[in-house]
């Protein structure tokens with residue numbers, strides 16, 4: 192009689208979209224901690240306009256995942272109070288530009304409460320914001336608003352670009368003692384990857400404040416985050432075909448900023464281009480250039496370049512392709528890095 | 533002796549809306565008995581016929597736009613299917629010098645006011661953020677950030693008052709938008725400055741998936757007016773005669789210096805929030821079907837035919853006008869828009885900054901290399 196051999200334990204990963212990774216992270220966090228509550232506009236029975244909260248009301252009940260009246264300042268302001276009183280609110284702003292009515296609450300209270308009270312009151316809350324362009328959205332649906340938040344001391348600002356980071360960083364953000372602005376690149380919601388959820392669920396290295404080398408390379412470093420990551424990787428592919436080896440750094444955490452990883456990366460190649468969708472003037476990209484210039488001056492063979500959105504309001508859908516950093520524009524910038532000996 | 537507090541409370545009474553929404557013509561197309569008692573007079577036959585004509589055209593605009601989205605000719609369309617009575621009355625209640633402040637859902641109102649229709653669709657086809665000159669027909673851009681436009685409407689009205697013009701401003705928003713802080717600020721400013729503004733809330737029962745009961749537990753949205761010290765009124769939003777009468781009254785009061793008021797029109801969003809929305813996730817077919825009987829077009833058609841105001845010839849001419857409109861939209865939106873990417877840099881400031889000049893040059897260079 193032949194022994195029945197057992198199929199090997201399913202250690203292979205599973206295919207997940209970025210969106211599903213976020214949904215799973217929310218569900219796992221709610222399962223793990225009854226203090227986690229999710230609320231916002233259309234996040235209840237509809238599951239959010241991007242379906243990130245899909246099924247949470249059904250599974251956890253209306254007290255744990257609920258629709259609010261339509262008012263962003265109300266949503267964030269109420270989250271502040273709930274966080275003060277022992278809960279862990281995770282709120283959704285429906286789109287980047289629709290978070291602006293909450294700006295007062297975010298900059299005047301969410302960001303400042305810990306400092307104002309000398310640490311007596313901390314606000315463990317997460318503000319999730321679908322952000323960025325590339326989805327053909329009409330006006331107010333495509334803003335890259337990271338600079339407003341990153342410029343505000345007291346806010347932790349994350350912008351994951353991979354499915355694994357979507358899961359792990361959202362879990363980490365919910366556990367974090369301080370308020371997190373969690374920027375979800377809309378155009379990556381439907382991107383897929385194979386991840387090992389069980390491994391991600393186990394405690395691991397922190398990702399907040401840690402950049403990663405997304406691709407090794409020796410000739411120049413592309414520094415980017417969030418929605419621009421796939422573009423940067425595509426540029427690196429295209430450059431490789433032309434014989435140039437580009438390293439890609441995925442920041443994923445804008446605040447805190449990982450100077451160490453970025454600095455080491457740029458020193459290793461001596462050239463750098465920062466890529467971001469947001470308008471370049473007074474931007475996160477500008478901050479990165481400044482930090483690199485300050486720390487790597489003697490290792491640089493050329494000035495650090497930026498490839499960003501233009502300094503214009505985000506264009507209408509049919510024109511966004513001219514605005515968003517694309518592979519060609521990135522390669523043009525790389526070509527500009529004074530390669531002549 | 534009555535205290536001043538009592539007097540003020542009684543003063544508040546006359547600000548209160550009627551107990552039930554004002555209705556002049558019922559859903560079967562019959563005149564509502566005693567409907568004139570509330571002080572709202574049935575508009576005359578010619579006006580009702582014009583309203584019906586615009587209802588039919590408006591419905592055609594909604595249907596055609598929906599089809600164009602499905603064919604990929606437009607980015608998105610928030611339809612006002614079912615809300616055409618509000619749309620049409622909002623356009624017809626204003627004079628040429630008055631202002632309309634619409635939202636993304638109010639395309640039919642904007643077109644009914646006379647704005648060139650293909651231009652109106654620039655926003656929703658995705659070629660620019662707005663496709664008409666607001667001053668030409670005194671129609672502001674269609675606002676997307678909810679309730680923000682209401683304050684602009686108050687400002688236009690206030691400026692008109694300071695300039696001694698007898699302009700009235702009509703500002704539109706949805707039921708969900710009444711929860712935003714800007715809604716409160718706009719109504720309060722309007723009342724405090726006693727400006728000639730009328731706020732029309734189209735209560736279509738939903739803000740995307742969220743039903744009205746999650747938005748407000750006030751007796752009605754019109755009741756909110758009392759808190760600001762302005763009159764509120766409720767109207768059957770699917771009865772174009774009633775919406776015309778109630779808005780007409782509010783506009784006239786504002787024009788005579790009587791100050792702002794709030795009108796809540798009870799209606800229903802017959803289709804999903806936009807083509808991108810799946811309404812089956814949050815409401816039943818039966819609920820939607822129940823509203824079919826209250827359709828704003830069929831009731832006017834029944835009333836006008838019964839009153840001998842709508843002849844078969846008239847009906848044919850209205851249908852032809854609606855078809856003309858549909859053809860204009862198809863022709864306009866099926867043609868690829870002429871896009872000039874360098875226009876992106878032209879309207880950011882009155883005078884282009886040196887940085888924008890550089891960026892425009894960069895794009896021009898890329899485009900010329902692409903062509904080469």
Ligand SMILES: Cc1ncc(C[n+]2csc(CCOP(=O)(O)OP(=O)(O)O)c2C)c(N)n1
Pocket residue numbers: 232261285289292637676677678705706707708709710736738739740801805
């Ligand atoms: C400040 C702001 N928050 C969120 C949104 C996203 N949004 C667009 S329409 C809508 C629902 C609005 O409902 P309502 O005011 O009832 O108008 P309706 O769409 O039903 O006409 C929401 C939440 C927005 N446009 N602006």
Ligand SMILES: [Mg+2]
Pocket residue numbers: 706707708734735736737738739740
């Ligand atoms: Mg509504």
